[in-house]
Amino acid sequence: MKNTEKSTINLSSDYLQGAHPDVMKRLAETNLLKTAGYTLDEFSQSAREKIRKECNAPEADVFFLTGGTQTNAVFIGAYLKPYQGVIAADSAHISLHEAGAIEFGGHKVLTVPSENGKIKAEDIRDYIDGYYSDKNHEHMVMPGMVYISQPTECGTLYSLDELEKISELCRKNNIALYADGARLAYALACDKNDVSLADLARLCDAFYIGGTKCGTLFGEALVIPVHNLIPHLFTMTKQYGALLAKGRIAGVQFDTLFTDGLYYRLGRTAIDAADKIRAALKEKGYKTLYDSPTNQIFVLFENSRLEEISRNAELGFWEKADQDHTVMRLAASWATTEEEVKDFISVI
Numbered sequence: 001m002k003n004t005e006k007s008t009i010n011l012s013s014d015y016l017q018g019a020h021p022d023v024m025k026r027l028a029e030t031n032l033l034k035t036a037g038y039t040l041d042e043f044s045q046s047a048r049e050k051i052r053k054e055c056n057a058p059e060a061d062v063f064f065l066t067g068g069t070q071t072n073a074v075f076i077g078a079y080l081k082p083y084q085g086v087i088a089a090d091s092a093h094i095s096l097h098e099a100g101a102i103e104f105g106g107h108k109v110l111t112v113p114s115e116n117g118k119i120k121a122e123d124i125r126d127y128i129d130g131y132y133s134d135k136n137h138e139h140m141v142m143p144g145m146v147y148i149s150q151p152t153e154c155g156t157l158y159s160l161d162e163l164e165k166i167s168e169l170c171r172k173n174n175i176a177l178y179a180d181g182a183r184l185a186y187a188l189a190c191d192k193n194d195v196s197l198a199d200l201a202r203l204c205d206a207f208y209i210g211g212t213k214c215g216t217l218f219g220e221a222l223v224i225p226v227h228n229l230i231p232h233l234f235t236m237t238k239q240y241g242a243l244l245a246k247g248r249i250a251g252v253q254f255d256t257l258f259t260d261g262l263y264y265r266l267g268r269t270a271i272d273a274a275d276k277i278r279a280a281l282k283e284k285g286y287k288t289l290y291d292s293p294t295n296q297i298f299v300l301f302e303n304s305r306l307e308e309i310s311r312n313a314e315l316g317f318w319e320k321a322d323q324d325h326t327v328m329r330l331a332a333s334w335a336t337t338e339e340e341v342k343d344f345i346s347v348i
Contacts, residue, residue: 008312008313008343009312009313009314009340009343009344009347010313010314011277011313011314011315011316011330011331011332011336011340011344012314012315012316012329012331013316013331013333014183014186014213014214014270014295014296014331014332014333014334015212015213015333016333016335017333017335018217019215019216019217019253020215020216020256020262020266020334020335022256022262023215023216023217023252023253023256023257026252026253026255026256027217027249027252027253030043030248030252035248036248037245037246037247037248038234038243038244038245038247039063039064039243039244039247039248039250039251040247041247041248041251043248043251043252043255044064044247044248044250044251044254044255045251046251046255047062047064047221047251047252047254047255047258048062050254050255050258050259051197051209051221051223051254051258054197054198054258055197055198055200055201055223055225056197056198056201056202057198057201057223057225059225059226059227060201060223060224060225060226060227061223061224061227061228061229061233062221062222062223062224063221063222063224063233063234063237064219064220064221064222064244064247064250064251064254065208065219065220065221065222065237065242065243065250066218066219066220066242066243066244066250067212067218067219067220067242068093068180068182068208068210068212068213068220069098069099069101070220070240070241070242071180071208071220071222071242072093072094072098072101072102072147072180073098073101073102073104073105073240073242074222074233074236074237074240074242075178075206075208075222075224075230075233076094076102076105076107076145076147076178077102077105077106077107077236077240078230078233078236079144079145079176079178079205079206079229079230080107080144080145081142081144082106083141083142084107084141084142084143084144084145085107085108085109085110085141085142085143085144085145086102086107086108086109086110086143086144086145086146086147086178087110087111087112087119087124087127087128087143087145087146087147087175088109088110088111088112088119088146088147088148089111089112089113089114089117089118089119089148089152089153090111090112090113090114091114091117091152091153091154092109092111092114092147092148092149092153093149093153093180093182094109094147094180095109095111096153097153105240108141109147110127110141110143112124112126112127114152116152116154116156116290116291117149117151117152117153117154117155117156117290118148118152118156118158118162119146119148119166120162121162121165121166121168121169124146124166124169124170125169127143128143128169128173128175131143143175144175144176145175145176145177145178146166146170146175146176146177146178147178147179147180148163148166148177148178148179148180149179149180149181149182149183150163150179150180150181150184150187150195150200150207151183151184151186151187151190151292151294151296154289154290154292154296154298155290155292155293155294155295155296155297155298156290156291156292156293156294157187157190157192157193157195157293157294158195159194159195160194160195160199163195163199163200163203164203166203167203167204170205176205176206177203177204177205178204178205178206178207179200179204179206179207179208180207180208181200181207181208181209181210181220182208182210182212182213182220183210183213183214183294183295183296184207184208184209184210184214185210185213185214185215185263185264185266185267185270185334186214186267186270186271186294186295187267187294188263188264188267189264189265189266189267189268189270189271190267190271190293190294191271191293192293193293197209200223201223201225202225204225205224205225205226205229206222206223206224206225206229207222207223208220208221208222208223209221209223209254209263211250211253211254211257213333214257214263214266214267214334215257215262215263215266215334216250216253216254216257217249217253218250219249219250219253219254221250221254266334267295267334269333269334269335269336270294270295270332270333270334270336271294271295271332273295273332273336273337273338273340273341274294274295274296274297274330274332276341276345277297277330277332277341277344277345278297280345280348281297281299281348284348286299286300286301286348287299287300288300289318289327295331295332295333296329296330296331297329297330297331297332298318298327298328298329298330299315299327299328299329299330300321300325300326300327301325301326301327301328302324302325303324303325303326306326306328309347309348312347313343313344313347315328315329315330316328316329316330316331317329330344
């Protein structure tokens, strides 16, 4: 629902603001230094080493790309054979909200039913078995990868047990497991999370650490635990338009995020804010669509009440529930303040 008046509170997304002050300070401090381009600089190398250490993956390849859609398109496009597709939840970002970027690169998104944004190992197995048991499968798109996100599009989390089962299934069937980590800071900081960066590196063929939504001006860090899994990925990144000439700008930002635990602290700020909002919504009798423990909250509003709230707070449209109700997304971020939380609670 679009605002006709200027809102005093904006919880419509988690990438509305620039970058954390520590990131901006470091960018300013290094601004006039001359360094190599294309993330071959010393700041990017320092960031890689810090990320490898956090992931307990000393041989990992770490690439800094411009954004989430580009990262998904680059890795999926570079890894898959021309005749393969990627299995994903029917609610997955690559399926719904990336403007067909994966298909534009020549690979079909093979959707399976999801529950609260998650897909189950058994549903993946059924899809793979169904493909190979079909006598016409050579005329069909072969599944070559499984895509998940942590947290999911619905703000929910894969448990370590769920992730281990999916990883085991993928390795048994010789297909890749790739995790989208656009909001990974908010998963790692959540009290209900039991999956670490080291777990992701151990169980996934690749994943990315989100910066755009988690404290940087832009940029994501793609982690591939097995060195040289995709030869010439650097070149292919440039082909996809996702390589920065001034790559050190991304390197400086991630080097800062992984200094003194800043990435985890930024995630915690968002979780604390979201938890307070969740508690207030529950106390006031509002219904949420998903049991999301992370920074995103999906709330069912009566349209008349939503119109009233929207005069003072801007929320993100999610979907029309029915003629009289609308689901709106509230997204806390690394920059959400206590004052903003208190103001929103007073509005509801």
